[in-house]
Amino acid sequence: MAITGLSYIAGQWLGNQEGKTFQSFCPGTNEQLPTTFYDATDAQLEQAAAAAQTAFKPYRNSSYQQRAEFLNTIAEEIMNLGDTLIETTMQETNLPRQRLEGERMRTVAQLRAFATALEQNLAPLNLSYVDDADANRTPMPKPRTELTYLPVGVVAVFGASNFPYAFSTLGGDTAAALAAGCPVIVKTHNAHPATSELMTQAIDSAIKKCDMPMGVFSMLQAKAYSISHQLVAHPVVKAVGFTGSFNVANALIETINTREEPIPFYGELGSINPQLIFKNKATQDGKTLAQQLVASMLMGNGQFCTSPGVWFVPSEQTEFEQAAIDAVKAAGSDTLLTPGILKSFISAIAGFEGSEGVTRLAKGQLDKPYHADAHLYACDVDTFLANDHLQEEVFGPCALIVRYDSDASLAKVVDALAGQLSASVHGTAQELTAQAGIISDLHYKVGRIALGQMPTGVEVCASMNHGGPFPSSTDVRSTSVGLQAMTRFLRPLCIQS
Amino acid sequence: MAITGLSYIAGQWLGNQEGKTFQSFCPGTNEQLPTTFYDATDAQLEQAAAAAQTAFKPYRNSSYQQRAEFLNTIAEEIMNLGDTLIETTMQETNLPRQRLEGERMRTVAQLRAFATALEQNLAPLNLSYVDDADANRTPMPKPRTELTYLPVGVVAVFGASNFPYAFSTLGGDTAAALAAGCPVIVKTHNAHPATSELMTQAIDSAIKKCDMPMGVFSMLQAKAYSISHQLVAHPVVKAVGFTGSFNVANALIETINTREEPIPFYGELGSINPQLIFKNKATQDGKTLAQQLVASMLMGNGQFCTSPGVWFVPSEQTEFEQAAIDAVKAAGSDTLLTPGILKSFISAIAGFEGSEGVTRLAKGQLDKPYHADAHLYACDVDTFLANDHLQEEVFGPCALIVRYDSDASLAKVVDALAGQLSASVHGTAQELTAQAGIISDLHYKVGRIALGQMPTGVEVCASMNHGGPFPSSTDVRSTSVGLQAMTRFLRPLCIQS
Numbered sequence: 001m002a003i004t005g006l007s008y009i010a011g012q013w014l015g016n017q018e019g020k021t022f023q024s025f026c027p028g029t030n031e032q033l034p035t036t037f038y039d040a041t042d043a044q045l046e047q048a049a050a051a052a053q054t055a056f057k058p059y060r061n062s063s064y065q066q067r068a069e070f071l072n073t074i075a076e077e078i079m080n081l082g083d084t085l086i087e088t089t090m091q092e093t094n095l096p097r098q099r100l101e102g103e104r105m106r107t108v109a110q111l112r113a114f115a116t117a118l119e120q121n122l123a124p125l126n127l128s129y130v131d132d133a134d135a136n137r138t139p140m141p142k143p144r145t146e147l148t149y150l151p152v153g154v155v156a157v158f159g160a161s162n163f164p165y166a167f168s169t170l171g172g173d174t175a176a177a178l179a180a181g182c183p184v185i186v187k188t189h190n191a192h193p194a195t196s197e198l199m200t201q202a203i204d205s206a207i208k209k210c211d212m213p214m215g216v217f218s219m220l221q222a223k224a225y226s227i228s229h230q231l232v233a234h235p236v237v238k239a240v241g242f243t244g245s246f247n248v249a250n251a252l253i254e255t256i257n258t259r260e261e262p263i264p265f266y267g268e269l270g271s272i273n274p275q276l277i278f279k280n281k282a283t284q285d286g287k288t289l290a291q292q293l294v295a296s297m298l299m300g301n302g303q304f305c306t307s308p309g310v311w312f313v314p315s316e317q318t319e320f321e322q323a324a325i326d327a328v329k330a331a332g333s334d335t336l337l338t339p340g341i342l343k344s345f346i347s348a349i350a351g352f353e354g355s356e357g358v359t360r361l362a363k364g365q366l367d368k369p370y371h372a373d374a375h376l377y378a379c380d381v382d383t384f385l386a387n388d389h390l391q392e393e394v395f396g397p398c399a400l401i402v403r404y405d406s407d408a409s410l411a412k413v414v415d416a417l418a419g420q421l422s423a424s425v426h427g428t429a430q431e432l433t434a435q436a437g438i439i440s441d442l443h444y445k446v447g448r449i450a451l452g453q454m455p456t457g458v459e460v461c462a463s464m465n466h467g468g469p470f471p472s473s474t475d476v477r478s479t480s481v482g483l484q485a486m487t488r489f490l491r492p493l494c495i496q497s
Numbered sequence: 498m499a500i501t502g503l504s505y506i507a508g509q510w511l512g513n514q515e516g517k518t519f520q521s522f523c524p525g526t527n528e529q530l531p532t533t534f535y536d537a538t539d540a541q542l543e544q545a546a547a548a549a550q551t552a553f554k555p556y557r558n559s560s561y562q563q564r565a566e567f568l569n570t571i572a573e574e575i576m577n578l579g580d581t582l583i584e585t586t587m588q589e590t591n592l593p594r595q596r597l598e599g600e601r602m603r604t605v606a607q608l609r610a611f612a613t614a615l616e617q618n619l620a621p622l623n624l625s626y627v628d629d630a631d632a633n634r635t636p637m638p639k640p641r642t643e644l645t646y647l648p649v650g651v652v653a654v655f656g657a658s659n660f661p662y663a664f665s666t667l668g669g670d671t672a673a674a675l676a677a678g679c680p681v682i683v684k685t686h687n688a689h690p691a692t693s694e695l696m697t698q699a700i701d702s703a704i705k706k707c708d709m710p711m712g713v714f715s716m717l718q719a720k721a722y723s724i725s726h727q728l729v730a731h732p733v734v735k736a737v738g739f740t741g742s743f744n745v746a747n748a749l750i751e752t753i754n755t756r757e758e759p760i761p762f763y764g765e766l767g768s769i770n771p772q773l774i775f776k777n778k779a780t781q782d783g784k785t786l787a788q789q790l791v792a793s794m795l796m797g798n799g800q801f802c803t804s805p806g807v808w809f810v811p812s813e814q815t816e817f818e819q820a821a822i823d824a825v826k827a828a829g830s831d832t833l834l835t836p837g838i839l840k841s842f843i844s845a846i847a848g849f850e851g852s853e854g855v856t857r858l859a860k861g862q863l864d865k866p867y868h869a870d871a872h873l874y875a876c877d878v879d880t881f882l883a884n885d886h887l888q889e890e891v892f893g894p895c896a897l898i899v900r901y902d903s904d905a906s907l908a909k910v911v912d913a914l915a916g917q918l919s920a921s922v923h924g925t926a927q928e929l930t931a932q933a934g935i936i937s938d939l940h941y942k943v944g945r946i947a948l949g950q951m952p953t954g955v956e957v958c959a960s961m962n963h964g965g966p967f968p969s970s971t972d973v974r975s976t977s978v979g980l981q982a983m984t985r986f987l988r989p990l991c992i993q994s
Contacts (some may be wrong), residue, residue, distance in 0.1 A: 047797040061937065126623040129960035143950055147981070150940060151972065221783070248916040262762075264974070319675040383543035440558065443647060447728075448991040453640055461643040465991035470758040476649065476988040477761070477974070484626075484989070491973040492981070494945040494962035 003088075005037040005465035007195070007221045008200045009044050010051030011207070011214035015221075016041045018472045019461040022223035024193050027335035028094035029369045036353040037193045040220040040227055041269050045185075045234070045411060050184035052154040053236040056253045058213045060151050064122070068115035070210040075111040075186070077202035077209075078104065083391030085198050089164050092192040094335040099300065100165070107165040110172055110460050114179035117483050122149075124462045124483050129492075133497075144497050149490040151181030158252075159189035159196065161337045162244035162303045168192065169199040169219060172480050173241030173266070173488075178421060182239070182491035187231055190223050191242075191338045197221075229255045232265070237435030240490055241480065242267040243305075249474060266488055267474035268467060270393035271421035272309035273455040276410070276442065278427035278435060279314040286320030289426055293399070294327035296454035298308075301334040301372060302397035306455040309393055311382075312410060315403040321361065324376055324401070331364035333371035336396055345372050348389075352398070355390065357383030362400065370395045381409045385416055407438070414441050419469025419476070422448040445469065447476070500585075502534040502615035503692070504718045505697045506541050508711035512718075513538045518957070519720035520883030521690050524832035525591035527867045534690045537717040538723055539957070542682075542731070548712030549651040549680035550733040554709045557648050557678040565612035567707040568676060571667060572608040574699035574706075575601065582695050586661050589689040591832040596797065597662070604662040607957050608670055611676035614980050621644075621959045621980055624987075630994075641994050646987040648678030648981070650657070650735030654729045656693065657740035658685035658834045659800045664715060665689065666696040668979050670738030670763070670985075678984035679732070679736070680713045684728055684739075687720050688835045695717075727754045727763070736986055738977065739764040740802070746971060763985055764971035765964060767890035768918035769806035770952045773907070773939065775924035775932060776811040783817030783866050786923055788895070791824035791871075793951035798831040798869060799894035800838070803919050803952040806890055807881075809907060812900040818858065821873055821898070828861035830868035833893055842869050846885075852887065858898065869893045878906045882913055909937030911942065916966025919945040919952040942966065 006015040015038030022034045022039070044065050062070075078085070093100075117124050127149055134142035155177035158309050159168035164359060171187050177184045182409050200219040207216060220227055225248075235257050240256070242249055249267040253495065256265050270426035275293060282289070297308050313320060336342045352358050357446075364374035378401040384390050390400060404410045423446045425432065425439055432439065432451065443449060447468030458466050464482030467473040478488045503512035512535030518530045519536070559567075575582070583597050590597075622798050624646055631639035636728045652674035654663035662670060666683050674681045682839040685693035696714040704713060717724055722745075729737050730752050737753070739746060739758065753762050772790060779786070793803050810817060832837045849855055854876050861871035875898040881887050887897060901907045922929065922936055928935065929948065940946060944965030945955075953961050961979030964970040975985045 001874065035866065059937075060941075126626065131956070131960045132956040140954065143947070143958055145958060145960040147962060203499065262971050265759075265974075419735075441554075443990055447669065447989070448993060451992070451994040452638070453993055457637065459628070459639065459642055460994075461628040461642060462626045463642040463991060465644060465989040467989075469988075474759050475761075478987060479991075491966075491978060492944070492962040492964075493940055494960060494976075495948070496950055496956075497947060497948040 003035050003194045003197050004080065004144070005035055005221070007038070007040040007434055008054060008204065009048045010218055011204070013413050014243050020224055022190060024092050025339060026091050026094070026285070027265070027337060033091060033187060033369060035194060037190070037221045037394045039222040042230060044185060045220060045227055045230055048218035048220065049154065049234050049236045050183055053149055054443070055183045056153055057211035057326065059183055059216050062181070064118040066210070067181065068118040070206060070212055071111045071115040071175065073210050074203050075108040077102050077107055077205045078170065078323070081198050081202055089192060089195045090197055092195055093164055093337055095300070103163060103165045106460065107171060110166065111175045113460055113483060114175050116488070118179060125486060127410070145351040146495045148493050149497060151478065152489050152491050153182060154169065154236045155182045155185045155489055156182055156237045156240045158228065158240070158242040158244060159186060161189050161191040162300060162305065163345050164195045167243045169196045170203060172485055176239065176485035177489045178216070180486045185218045185220065185231060185237070187220050187222065188215065190221070193221050197306070200259055214232060220315065223235030225251070228252065229273040230263060232256050233259060235261065238263055238362065240265045244269070245479065246471060253474065256469040265474055265481065266478060267469055268305065268421070268480050269473060271468065271472040272391065272393050273420055274417060274423045275308045275311040275318070276423065276425045277311060277313050279430055280428045281426045282314055282317040282320045284428065286317055286325040289462070290323035291327050292322045293361050294324055294331070296456045297375060297399045298397055299329055299456050301336060303337060303395060303454050305457060308399060308455050310400050310402060312413060313402055313403050315405045321378070321401065325362040328362035328364055328376040329375045331374040331397070333367045333373040336372045341368065341395055342372060345394065348394040349375055349398065351389050352377050358390070364397070374398070376401065378403060379482050381413050385413060411438050411441070414438055417445045419472045420446045420471045421466065421468045422446055422450060424450040424453060424455050426452055447472065454466040463481050500532050500691045502532055502718070504541055504715040505543045505701065507715055510703070513539050517721055519686065519687060522836060523586070523588050523590050523591070524834060530588060532691060532717045534687070536719040536721055539727060542717060542724055542727055544729050545682050545715035545717065546733045549715060552651055552680045552710035552712030556680055559678070562613040563707070564676060564678065567613040567709055568608045568612040568672065570703040571700050572605040573701045575605055576666065576701055577749065578695050582692070585695055586689060586692045589692055590661055590834055592797070597941055600660060600662045603957065604668060606752060607663065608672045610674050610957055610980060611859040611983065614983070619840040622983065627839055630785050631985050643992045645990050645992060648885070649988050650985050651733045652679045652681050652986055653734045653737045653741040654683045655725065655737070655741060656683060657702065658688040658800065658838070659687050660799060661692050666693040669982055670941055673982035674738065674986045675713070676755070677983045679986045681984065682715045682717065682728060682734070684717050684719065684725050684963045687718070690718050697856055708730040722748070724916040725749065725816045729753050730756060732944065734886070735760055737762045738985065740977065741766070742966060743767060755828060761985070762971055763804065763975060765918070765977050766968055766970060767892070768802060768965065768969040769888065769890050770803050770917055771914060771920045772805045772937070773818070773920065773922045774808060775927055775928040776813065777925045779817045780812055781925065783814055785822040787817045788824050789822035789868065789951055791828070793953045794896045795828055795894055796869060796953050799828050800832060800834060800892060801953050803955060805896060805921065805952050807897050807899055809899050809901055809910065810822055810900045813930050817920060818898065822859040825859035825861055825871045825873040828871040830862055830864045830870035832867065833869045838892055839867065839869060840994060842891065845891040846872055848886050849874050852884060855887070861894070872896070873898065874901060878910050883912060888915060890928065892908050904932070904935070908938070909940050911935055914942045917943045918965045918967045919947060920961065920970045921947040921950060921952050944969065
């Protein structure tokens, strides 16, 4: 399974050996990897788009059973990549084997969950609506109407750096779009191009085994941004799934806004995932809770989009903060996914250090100079509210404790929160009842609220929602995780008879 | 119930007597009406927006039962306006009494249908998803997750000229948004400002009777476009419902694109509502079908958004065309809703008359010089495909017969169709089976497909979809009619415990 560095255009591996090239980076050694990857050309994008459009008709007409087999075969082919996949991704991301094996399991489970939903005629999605005819209705007889759902067309998917399997080439958006009946064109994340190529080998085998139209999937490698913009501007593209940064999303939205036909842009951007901790809970379970929060914050070295970044903690407590300090101090350091992410992390930390009213409570060990070590800061509510940068996500191992001294102060800060992917509430049973007003207000700031649980760990099920009000997502109406993600790429049709 | 000409800002009737003013027009007499209306000012918009935002919290926290009572009371108060409402709208639109009484019934039924859905805890919307906890799952216990839906926030609604009740001040979008828990700011259509004022009196009474927060509804009168742009650009506005023309929608989208926070723009624009007529059907039922289609096309003098504008008819038939010609020739003329619509209609007809390959088959009687009379044209598939203007909606009493001479030719023209609100298929049972491929392709062009039925007459029920692919709508994901319209103004929240 040699890596060619080429893009995959409707069944063909293509590249331009005279065009732009790039290499991926090994965060574990802090060095570039030797393989050369070739930027896809405009002509290759056009070819992928035309093939996807041609594939749309036969693919949308495939039966749910055929699509289920296709998804299950993709899952199988991912597993067939064996340890080569894990080792390649370890090189490109320095994420540990166990984490990657777990993420592979999740990615495969995701594909299989959509397959099962298709086999069940989409029953778990609750999409069935029929109103019977009534010939005797006056003044006019009532027709029979049935609401069904159709795939929207070709979908563009942008891979994310932090989940090289679950939110990338064959991740949630691709699985949801293929399940819905939409051909997919993936623009890979150039932090893990070899991983993307291996994943593409897997789907290539599945396409052939299941006799699917070749244009149903294409994969574009590129370091230059221009191909991304051409992709979202392309008239055949009818929806975009994106996981990444606010700035890149905003640039893509600007391009989408120039289209004649508006299309949905499902961008999942960032979140501080606020943690509301009530007083009795902090007193009774402070130590355990602090240790859990530090562990949750350190998952993937702070690069989970649901990482708990800001914790609202009552001023009058001691055990909680001390336990958090101890846990952070004991934490070893690790790499971040790309040199760019490391640079942003260092800059965010410098911003915390230089902020009046912000105290550094603890710092982990820095094992290598190009690692990111854990940081824990604290400030009060007024400082938090007065400084925009404290309200923004730090992508990496950093958390901010915001001390509040009254319910009114907590209510005020909840009211001021921007949109978030998730939040957690930690309180005793009594506190959860007594604080129902604040908790209800928090509902309006998030896409998911976890009661007494860590925000990390997003279940793949029908009732999941992963997404949230702007700026955590660009479209609050749908989820990128769970069975409902299929509805991003479906639209209603009423059949009247 | 004197008409003041003022806007209604969170319970207060306000206007600027020194600012811009406008009068409405009486199409029946072709003269301006005497009442003066005052353009809402920027300050009044700001006041409405601030009040709506303040009202959002108490309103979203109102129980489903309270909201149901509110909607039912609005319906009751509309009926309490009595004949004054009907007579006022007759003056402003020249629509006949019977039609307006029917539309009022529909508008009231719409409000009551949402009320009933709320009383049933939204069961008819199928929005309930729960995944139970599983403490024994390995490697991690599974939490309980429940998907619920929250109102998105303040909604801006733009009234349409052609349905002064059902798609205007207290029409479908307003009813859906209020049912969802969203405060509403309506920019009225200036073709029926007095009607809008009366409707606002009705909701004002309902707000007071039900003790709702005053900011839950505001109504802005204005002839100038600037207030519309300021409304959709306002940060508190989280969604826009619009029914109107492509050009106005595009201008509003340009403004929305300048917002920091992207918001959904649900624009319903226009449609030619293609009619596919198969050969045996045309032979067996040609006369009846032609008469039904002419009657459907003439509803509201061709100003229904689901008016059948283009009919694909087999070349080899005679009875169908002759019956259509007879019906059009027998049709009397009537007014259009505004002088602007009349001007556009005359210009579109001139375009048909000057088009090579297009034949005028029939023309109705023109009773008054400022009326629009029925027109029926014919061309072949190639002419239709070669001329963009033949593929665009003519708002008024005009239909185009496109003669096809083979299945291949029909398939080609279906493939070339732009997105439409609806289409109908008229065939014998055998033809509907034999032509399944073409009919399936037609599904992908429309939001609703009526088998053997006229496209006019959109049922208000849970399985309705009114909307379609661009350019018939700007967002294909939702409907403006029926219970599902509520989901336009809802968004998911997952509660994990």
